[in-house]
Amino acid sequence: MNDSGKPTIDDIARLAGVSKGTVNRAIHNKPGINSGTKERILAIIEEEGFSPNYHARSLATGRTETIGVLLPDVENEFFAMICSEIEKMCWEKRYVMNLAFSNDVPDRERAVVQSFIDRDVDGLIVFPVSQNYDAIERAIAAEKPVVLLLNDLPLQEASAVLVNERGGMETVVQHLIDAGHQQIAYIDGYVHYSGSYNDFINRERLRAFYETLERNHVPVDHGSILEFRPELYTKTEPAFLSRLFESPDPPSAIVCFHDRIAIWLVQALRDIGLRVPQDVSVTGFDDIRELQYITPRLTTYRVPIRDVASEALRILFQQLEQPSSIRQRVVLHGTLVEGASTIAAISLTPD
Amino acid sequence: MNDSGKPTIDDIARLAGVSKGTVNRAIHNKPGINSGTKERILAIIEEEGFSPNYHARSLATGRTETIGVLLPDVENEFFAMICSEIEKMCWEKRYVMNLAFSNDVPDRERAVVQSFIDRDVDGLIVFPVSQNYDAIERAIAAEKPVVLLLNDLPLQEASAVLVNERGGMETVVQHLIDAGHQQIAYIDGYVHYSGSYNDFINRERLRAFYETLERNHVPVDHGSILEFRPELYTKTEPAFLSRLFESPDPPSAIVCFHDRIAIWLVQALRDIGLRVPQDVSVTGFDDIRELQYITPRLTTYRVPIRDVASEALRILFQQLEQPSSIRQRVVLHGTLVEGASTIAAISLTPD
DNA sequence: TTGTAGGCGTTATCAC
DNA sequence: GTGATAACGCCTACAA
Numbered sequence: 061m062n063d064s065g066k067p068t069i070d071d072i073a074r075l076a077g078v079s080k081g082t083v084n085r086a087i088h089n090k091p092g093i094n095s096g097t098k099e100r101i102l103a104i105i106e107e108e109g110f111s112p113n114y115h116a117r118s119l120a121t122g123r124t125e126t127i128g129v130l131l132p133d134v135e136n137e138f139f140a141m142i143c144s145e146i147e148k149m150c151w152e153k154r155y156v157m158n159l160a161f162s163n164d165v166p167d168r169e170r171a172v173v174q175s176f177i178d179r180d181v182d183g184l185i186v187f188p189v190s191q192n193y194d195a196i197e198r199a200i201a202a203e204k205p206v207v208l209l210l211n212d213l214p215l216q217e218a219s220a221v222l223v224n225e226r227g228g229m230e231t232v233v234q235h236l237i238d239a240g241h242q243q244i245a246y247i248d249g250y251v252h253y254s255g256s257y258n259d260f261i262n263r264e265r266l267r268a269f270y271e272t273l274e275r276n277h278v279p280v281d282h283g284s285i286l287e288f289r290p291e292l293y294t295k296t297e298p299a300f301l302s303r304l305f306e307s308p309d310p311p312s313a314i315v316c317f318h319d320r321i322a323i324w325l326v327q328a329l330r331d332i333g334l335r336v337p338q339d340v341s342v343t344g345f346d347d348i349r350e351l352q353y354i355t356p357r358l359t360t361y362r363v364p365i366r367d368v369a370s371e372a373l374r375i376l377f378q379q380l381e382q383p384s385s386i387r388q389r390v391v392l393h394g395t396l397v398e399g400a401s402t403i404a405a406i407s408l409t410p411d
Numbered sequence: 412m413n414d415s416g417k418p419t420i421d422d423i424a425r426l427a428g429v430s431k432g433t434v435n436r437a438i439h440n441k442p443g444i445n446s447g448t449k450e451r452i453l454a455i456i457e458e459e460g461f462s463p464n465y466h467a468r469s470l471a472t473g474r475t476e477t478i479g480v481l482l483p484d485v486e487n488e489f490f491a492m493i494c495s496e497i498e499k500m501c502w503e504k505r506y507v508m509n510l511a512f513s514n515d516v517p518d519r520e521r522a523v524v525q526s527f528i529d530r531d532v533d534g535l536i537v538f539p540v541s542q543n544y545d546a547i548e549r550a551i552a553a554e555k556p557v558v559l560l561l562n563d564l565p566l567q568e569a570s571a572v573l574v575n576e577r578g579g580m581e582t583v584v585q586h587l588i589d590a591g592h593q594q595i596a597y598i599d600g601y602v603h604y605s606g607s608y609n610d611f612i613n614r615e616r617l618r619a620f621y622e623t624l625e626r627n628h629v630p631v632d633h634g635s636i637l638e639f640r641p642e643l644y645t646k647t648e649p650a651f652l653s654r655l656f657e658s659p660d661p662p663s664a665i666v667c668f669h670d671r672i673a674i675w676l677v678q679a680l681r682d683i684g685l686r687v688p689q690d691v692s693v694t695g696f697d698d699i700r701e702l703q704y705i706t707p708r709l710t711t712y713r714v715p716i717r718d719v720a721s722e723a724l725r726i727l728f729q730q731l732e733q734p735s736s737i738r739q740r741v742v743l744h745g746t747l748v749e750g751a752s753t754i755a756a757i758s759l760t761p762d
Numbered sequence: 763t764t765g766t767a768g769g770c771g772t773t774a775t776c777a778c
Numbered sequence: 779g780t781g782a783t784a785a786c787g788c789c790t791a792c793a794a
Contacts, residue, residue: 066553068787079765084789094763109549114530115475116787119770124466126530133477134494140486147485147512151519156530159510168502177509179477181466196458202417228716271683322753353704418773430781435773444779467771470786 065107075108076101108109118180122403124306125375127157131209138365139187142209145369146185153377155182155223166190168386179264183376188213190256191411205379205387207372212389219387220374223394225261228361229268229315231396232343235359236313237276240405241341244273245284245304245311247321252287263315265345284311288321292328298373301328312340312405317349319344322358326401330389341402347394356400395404418459426459427452438463467478469531478727479509479527479535481520482560489716490538490698493560496720497536504728506533508739517541517607528553534727539564541607545692556730560722562611570730570738572723574745577613579712580619580666582747583694586710587664588627591756592692595624596635598672603638616668618698635662639672643679652679663691665667670695670702673709677752691726692753698745713747 066201069087073080078097085093086101103111104110118124131139150157152323158181162169166189173195176184184199187209208220209365236244246269251259263270266285275278284304292300294361304311326336336356337341344351347362375388412413420438424431429448436444437452454505457462469475476500482490494510501508509532517540524546527535535550538560551568587595594752597620602610617636624631635655642649655662667673673695677687687693687707694703698713726739 069789070787080788080789081766083765085764088789091786092763097763111525111529112789113470114785115469116770117789118466119464119470119772120789122770134485134498135488135491137486140491142510143485143510147510151511154526156509156511156526158507159494159498160502160507161495174509175505178462228417350704352703420773421771431772432774432781433779433782436780439773443779448779463773464771467786468773470771470788471773473786 066113066128069110069112072101072104072108072110074294075104086233094404100409113209117253124180124182125154126156126181128160128178128181129182130160130162130172130176130184131399132164132187132189133161134159138346138363141365142187142369145366146373148369149373149377162187162189164189164254164257166254167193171196173199177204182380183207185209185376186256187211187371190254191255191258203383205376205383207376209368209372211258217275217289217387219372219375220389221368221375222389222391223363223368224391225264226268226271226393228345228363228396229271232274232314232345232359232382233269233272233362235396236315236341236343236402237272237278239341239402242276242278242405243284243309243311243313245281245286245314247286247288247314247316247325249317249321250288262317269315281307281309283307288317288324293324296331297327298332301325301332303335305332313342313402314340315343319346319348319358319360322360323350323354326354326356326358326362337401339404341405343402347397351399358397359399359402360397361394364392364396367392417464418461420461420463423455423459423461423720426455434519446610475531475533476505477507477509477530477532479511479524479532480528482538483515483524483537483538483540485510489697489714492716493720496717497724499726500721500724506521511733513538513540515540515605515608517543517605521546524550526647528555533731536560536723536727538562539609541605542609545608547627548689553733554632556727556734558727560719560723562609568738570723570726571740572719572726573740573742574714575742576615577619577622579696579714579745579747580616581623582709583664583712584620584623585627586747587666587692587694587753588623588629589698589704590664590692590753592664593629593630593658593756594635594664595629596632596637596665598637598639598665598667598676600668600672601639601641605753612687613668632658632660634658639675640669644675647679647682649683652676652683656683656685660697660737664693664753665691666694668696670699670709670711671698673699673711674705675710678704688752688754691705692756694753698748702750709748710750710753712745713748715743718743 069080069083073083083101086098119226134140136141147157155165158176160172169190177199183205185207188211206218208218210222248266251262270280284302316325323340324375325342329336329340334340344358344360347360351358371390379385413705420431420434424434434452437449485491485494498508509527511523520541528550534556536558539562544564544566547557557569561567561573563571586623599617601611602613622630666678673693676693685691695709695711698711702709722741730736
């Protein structure tokens with residue numbers, strides 16, 4: 061017995077009067093062992109509370125049954141759901157999750173991925189926030205399967221689980237156009253806070269917005285494409301919205317990059333005397349839980365976030381079980397949620 | 412170079428034309444090495460992208476720079492905050508967090524703690540849900556410091572960070588009594604769903620409720636102490652509340668075990684035609700974020716949850732750095748949040 | 763069926 | 779200053 065109180069395989073071997081090779085056979089019930097001695101050894105193991113040392117085992121086998129998970133944070137409900145789902149699947153396979161947060165800081169993302177590599181995790185699940193993916197490349201070079209969440213990167217070898225952002229935004233915008241809206245504004249997420257920010261999702265959604273307008277021959281007014289800034293959550297800045305409504309053709313609908321902006325917008329419009337949906341229709345995206353508290357119920361697009369996580373783990377485990385298997389890219393689909401924040405546009409032409 | 416592409420200390424030693432002992436000295440800038448050779452070695456290390464193998468190192472040193480964190484779950488905002496805070500402090504010390512969830516299942520709690528022991532984490536942070544703490548005892552026996560969050564257990568050797576639940580509930584109840592309330596009901600959390608459920612927090616708060624009433628000579632009506640059940644969130648069950656109001660002395664205030672029940676209660680009262688606070692005052696506990704969406708703003712007690720987490724890590728790191736240091740029990744204090752859900756009781760005696 | 767030896771990649775302890 | 783060498787605890791051959 062070593063000094064820290066934990067028995068080793070040598071202790072068990074000595075107690076059972078066999079060699080550690082035999083103990084090893086008993087532990088992993090391998091063939092070629094007398095069932096009597098096996099039982100005896102197992103009994104001693106039970107009694108002594110022995111379990112093989114994780115690091116020694118990993119050193120010998122090269123496997124760790126640990127995966128590294130990197131998310132932007134966990135106070136955002138979406139990431140909490142992802143985290144929850146990942147943990148659930150890890151538990152089922154008796155894997156353990158090493159979890160760290162990037163907090164949207166590229167350097168930290170890189171450092172965390174490197175630390176996961178150093179700790180020799182079997183694989184990684186990463187929600188990338190940066191476009192500098194050299195650390196992820198190193199993980200791949202170290203033969204660790206990587207699955208990207210929701211964001212794509214130009215990495216041949218990385219798997220990814222994406223959502224059909226374009227299709228989703230198209231559905232939302234088409235919904236407005238079908239309701240007769242012809243002046244539609246867009247509020248994008250905060251893209252420009254970092255030069256290396258991964259704006260994949262922003263680009264996908266905004267591009268679908270443009271394309272859907274064009275396909276429907278709805279005029280695109282580039283002045284009505286706004287970029288949100290986080291300060292707006294707390295500071296009131298009337299000019300941000302008012303410029304939309306000072307134009308001769310004010311929007312009858314505003315599409316938001318995601319729900320949180322839409323929630324903010326409903327209140328901000330109220331503050332300048334505009335009602336949703338009577339004066340302006342508003343749409344969100346993602347279908348976050350907070351929407352249940354918001355009046356009117358927002359029209360949005362439900363992103364199947366739990367499925368994204370579970371699909372990512374399915375892919376990862378598959379790659380771990382058969383290392384030959386090739387990278388996969390999966391695109392999941394969400395559903396339109398029709399709320400009360402959008403109504404038919406008032407036609408300028410009287411009936 | 413081994414086959415997986417990652418260089419080892421032997422590779423570096425060979426490349427630098429020195430022994431691995433010297434390389435080791437260079438890595439951990441230990442004394443007794445020629446600064447020239449050191450630089451040369453460091454350059455090669457940089458070039459080859461070498462970093463010491465985590466498992467080999469842990470095997471040799473007995474330290475892992477990893478802590479095991481066990482929470483009930485992470486979709487609850489409170490636990491998400493704890494998780495976030497823990498990760499932040501781990502990152503500062505370059506520790507990694509192994510995270511798992513018990514989902515309020517005692518067996519799972521036990522298994523997770525055991526798996527952390529097996530993986531040889533340096534220490535554990537546990538929010539216990541069960542009163543079966545044999546696994547935690549094993550962790551302590553394996554000389555791994557354990558810090559309990561918010562729940563106490565009769566374990567001599569475990570540290571704990573608690574909140575002054577009694578004082579908090581006393582403040583809330585006294586607030587009502589001072590406002591003239593004499594008929595005060597209480598809705599407890601769901602205690603009886605598991606025989607081994609750790610009802611420490613429930614007991615503390617309920618006990619403070621009783622004691623505060625008694626100290627103020629306010630009659631205690633045991634029939635108005637209810638136990639909530641999760642089904643109530645979805646199913647309407649008029650009898651649950653109506654029995655409170657069928658008595659000759661219906662409550663003028665209802666104290667809830669926590670905010671979520673209070674949120675439910677406000678709506679449930681509304682459903683049976685009672686207004687908050689005009690007809691009944693309601694109090695919550697914890698001050699969760701969702702309250703910002705609830706009207707009226709609930710009177711509650713703010714639990715300093717982030718401080719709980721950071722204090723727990725402070726204690727844990729201290730114990731890791733000086734293993735001699737003794738277990739600690741810290742009790743933090745929150746603050747009363749006076750909302751609009753409580754008003755002065757209407758006096759039966761006319762002025 | 764069982765025992766033995768070597769290796770996994772470090773760190774630590776000696777000699778030199 | 780530097781280089782061997784023995785742990786650390788396990789697994790996997792191969793030998794008996």
